[in-house]
Amino acid sequence: MKRNKIALAGVALFAIGAMALAGCASGSGDNGSEKPSGDATAVITANGSEPENPLIPTNTNEVGGGKILDSIFAGLAYYDGKGALVNDMAEEITVDSPTQLTVKLKKDQKFTDGTDVLADNFIKAWNYGALLSNKQLNQSWFSDIVGFSDTADAELTGLKKVDDLTFTIELTSPVATDFATRLGYSAYYPLPDVAFDDMAAFGENPIGNGPYKLDGDGAWKHSVSIALVKNDDYQGGREVANGGLTITFYSSLDAAYADLLSGELDVLDAIPDTSIATFQDELGDRAVNQPAAIFQSFTIGEQVAHFAGEEGKLRRAAISMAINRDEITDKIFNGTRTPASDFTSPVIDGWSDSLKGADVLSYNPDEAKKLWAEADAISPWSGTFQIAYNADSAHQAWVDAVSNSIKNTLGIEASGAPVVDFATLRAQVNERGADGKRTIQTANRSGWQADYPGLYNFLFPLYSTGASSNDGDYANPEFDDLLAKGASASDQADAIKDYQQAQEILLKDLPAVPLWYQNVSGGFGESVDNVTFGWNSVPLYYEITKTK
Numbered sequence: 001m002k003r004n005k006i007a008l009a010g011v012a013l014f015a016i017g018a019m020a021l022a023g024c025a026s027g028s029g030d031n032g033s034e035k036p037s038g039d040a041t042a043v044i045t046a047n048g049s050e051p052e053n054p055l056i057p058t059n060t061n062e063v064g065g066g067k068i069l070d071s072i073f074a075g076l077a078y079y080d081g082k083g084a085l086v087n088d089m090a091e092e093i094t095v096d097s098p099t100q101l102t103v104k105l106k107k108d109q110k111f112t113d114g115t116d117v118l119a120d121n122f123i124k125a126w127n128y129g130a131l132l133s134n135k136q137l138n139q140s141w142f143s144d145i146v147g148f149s150d151t152a153d154a155e156l157t158g159l160k161k162v163d164d165l166t167f168t169i170e171l172t173s174p175v176a177t178d179f180a181t182r183l184g185y186s187a188y189y190p191l192p193d194v195a196f197d198d199m200a201a202f203g204e205n206p207i208g209n210g211p212y213k214l215d216g217d218g219a220w221k222h223s224v225s226i227a228l229v230k231n232d233d234y235q236g237g238r239e240v241a242n243g244g245l246t247i248t249f250y251s252s253l254d255a256a257y258a259d260l261l262s263g264e265l266d267v268l269d270a271i272p273d274t275s276i277a278t279f280q281d282e283l284g285d286r287a288v289n290q291p292a293a294i295f296q297s298f299t300i301g302e303q304v305a306h307f308a309g310e311e312g313k314l315r316r317a318a319i320s321m322a323i324n325r326d327e328i329t330d331k332i333f334n335g336t337r338t339p340a341s342d343f344t345s346p347v348i349d350g351w352s353d354s355l356k357g358a359d360v361l362s363y364n365p366d367e368a369k370k371l372w373a374e375a376d377a378i379s380p381w382s383g384t385f386q387i388a389y390n391a392d393s394a395h396q397a398w399v400d401a402v403s404n405s406i407k408n409t410l411g412i413e414a415s416g417a418p419v420v421d422f423a424t425l426r427a428q429v430n431e432r433g434a435d436g437k438r439t440i441q442t443a444n445r446s447g448w449q450a451d452y453p454g455l456y457n458f459l460f461p462l463y464s465t466g467a468s469s470n471d472g473d474y475a476n477p478e479f480d481d482l483l484a485k486g487a488s489a490s491d492q493a494d495a496i497k498d499y500q501q502a503q504e505i506l507l508k509d510l511p512a513v514p515l516w517y518q519n520v521s522g523g524f525g526e527s528v529d530n531v532t533f534g535w536n537s538v539p540l541y542y543e544i545t546k547t548k
Contacts, residue, residue: 038529038545041243043229046267046541047256048247049392050223052423054203057189058129058136061461061469062426063449064249066186067538071228071245072208073189074236076103076122083293083347083453083535085184088236089117089209091165093183098174098488105165110233111192112213119167121190123159128196129187130156137430138187140461140468144179146170150466175487178456178495185451211238211542212245223249223421240542241530251421253394260523266546267531267539269522273397276521277334283523289336292537293345293450294518295458296337298387298402299511300443301472311378316510318371319385321364322409328401329516336521340514343503344458345450347535350496357507361514365409372410384413386442390425391418395445402515417442429471438473446471446512450536455499456487463511474511 051065060069070078076090087093092104109117128134130142133153142148146158158170171179182188190209195202205217212228214220219227229244248265250256253272259265261282271279280287300316302308307315325339338346340361341353375381385406389395399416407414419425431439448469450457460483461467465475479502486498506512520537527547532540 038241038547039243040241042546043227043244043246044242044266044528044541044544044546045246045248045264046539047250047253047265047269048226049422050249052426053137054200055206055220056136056199056203057186057191058125058134058138058141059203060186061137062422064422068226068228068247069186069189069208070210070538071212071541072206072210072214072231073186074109074117074208074210074234074238075184075186075189076105077184078236078238079184079452079535080237081532081534081540085181085452086237088184088238089190090183093180095176095180096168098176098490099171101169101171101176101180102162103167103169106235107165109209109235111207111209112231112233113192113194113207115192115194116164117190117209118164119161120164121192122188123156123161123167124193124196125189125191126159127156128191128199130154138468140464140466141182141185141187144171144173144175146172148172173484173488175484177490178454178487181454182452182457210234211236211240215244225249238540238542241545242542245541251392260525263525263527266525266528267522267541267544268524269520269533269537269539270394271336271521271523273332273394276332276336276394279521279523286523286526288522288524288531288533289519290533291345291347292518292520292533293347293453293535294447294520294537295340295343295345296447296515296518297340297343297512298443298515299446299471300513301438301440303437303439303473304441304443305383306375306379306381311375313509314371314375314378315381316513317360318368318375318410319406320360320510320513321362321368321371322406323402323513323515324363324405325361325516326363328398328405332397332401333516336519337516338519340516342500343463343506343512343514344455345517348450348453348455348458349492350455350499352500352503355500355507356504360507360510368409381412384415386415386417387445388417388419388425388428388440388442389445390420390422392421398515399445438471443513444471447515447518449538453535455496456483459483459499459502459506460487463506470511472511474509476505476509479505479509 049064052062053059074088077085078088091106094102129136145156147156160168192207211234213231215227215229225248227246230240260268300307329337344351387399389399403414429444433439461469482498482502486495489495520533524531530543530545
């Protein structure tokens with residue numbers, strides 16, 4: 001595979017620190033020079049989850065839908081298995097100045113309806129995602145572009161078409177270098193003209209331009225599966241070595257793992273709690289257990305009773321110090337998790353285990369009780385502390401363990417609050433009342449699987465004011481300023497310093513309670529080869545080969 005570097009004019013692109021995360025791979029592309037061999041018509045089967053929303057790139061910010069979008073769409077660039085940015089639809093992305101980029105597209109790129117991929121397809125898609133009245137979950141990803149508004153409908157005037165294959169991007173602040181690294185994320189995918197005729201209908205049967213396409217009308221069977229086939233018209237770098245991909249939306253990981261063991265499933269990217277201690281022995285060299293850019297936490301919004309203001313800050317710190325992370329990661333996860341020391345991931349350049357204030361993430365029962373008592377002096381505690389989680393994945397064991405640790409340390413009632421599936425959980429978290437405030441009255445499972453390999457991606461979408469995945473509606477101007485300063489830095493070391501200082505503010509406020517870094521723990525069947533789990537834990541489906 002040819003890897004084109006981003007062309008730069010006068011500004012050095014940040015180096016992306018990432019780790020090669022190969023499971024068992026011997027193929028071409030990201031992992032070797034040999035071309036994968038196998039049945040080019042065979043369909044690969046994998047596990048997944050029902051998407052929260054119709055498959056619109058600007059309205060999808062969860063793993064189930066993102067996994068599908070990344071297979072059926074191609075953006076300006078994509079991230080390879082090691083986290084490197086590789087041009088896809090873009091011939092060249094040039095940083096002209098700290099606030100200006102120029103994008104040149106490759107010729108003769110097609111959507112699966114036969115129409116060309118042109119500059120207008122990016123400009124119109126980004127404007128749709130940014131428009132306030134469209135209420136897209138990924139709206140904030142366009143906030144750096146001139147013309148963006150989060151208070152009224154407005155056009156992204158910073159997007160200018162030069163010709164059919166060229167457009168420029170003007171930014172409101174000097175973050176062009178970092179902005180270039182974001183362009184592999186799904187929010188920036190193009191849309192064909194037909195999408196704007198009826199976006200809701202399009203989202204049920206999307207027309208993309210990626211390595212796969214939907215296998216006809218009805219390919220998406222809600223809450224059951226989605227069937228994709230190879231897109232022969234795709235000319236990008238993700239060359240498909242199989243005939244298609246079927247993703248099954250399992251109601252439990254136990255069922256998925258049973259299918260893997262019986263040969264009914266080819267690739268599994270998560271292991272159920274019940275098998276975490278045995279899966280490596282059961283799968284042998286087909287087991288995968290390796291670091292990935294995944295951070296786990298839970299969020300307690302200020303709308304939850306007793307968690308606003310100074311009282312809430314004290315209670316969050318007390319709850320964090322009441323959790324025995326070392327014991328839980330050892331006993332529950334059998335060494336497939338590592339207690340968190342910050343809000344990012346050890347596979348990302350700039351991660352730290354020595355931030356000021358990180359002691360709030362250490363188990364300290366005495367200090368936890370002291371802080372809880374200080375909060376009670378403000379307003380006496382009442383009720384039960386609960387953590388909402390989706391029951392269709394492996395979360396019950398750790399939620400129960402965390403709840404018991406809090407209960408035993410603080411002497412309060414604490415428990416999990418299971419929700420039937422991920423889509424329903426996300427709907428509950430995102431629901432708002434007439435006053436605009438979130439209505440959920442429990443903590444909720446949160447965390448992050450990186451969209452691109454950079455510290456900024458772990459911080460901006462989750463904790464900046466008004467950001468797309470800010471589950472607790474956290475707002476701190478000092479944090480926002482440090483984040484903006486880091487994004488505009490021309491030197492990576494300076495940027496990292498700013499991002500680490502921003503995290504020290506998070507350690508004081510705890511908009512989310514960090515728990516641990518997650519390895520990708522999975523496996524694959526005996527009939528497949530060339531299986532690679534990438535830097536962000538998602539298998540590179542397009543490289544997988546299968547015997548007949």
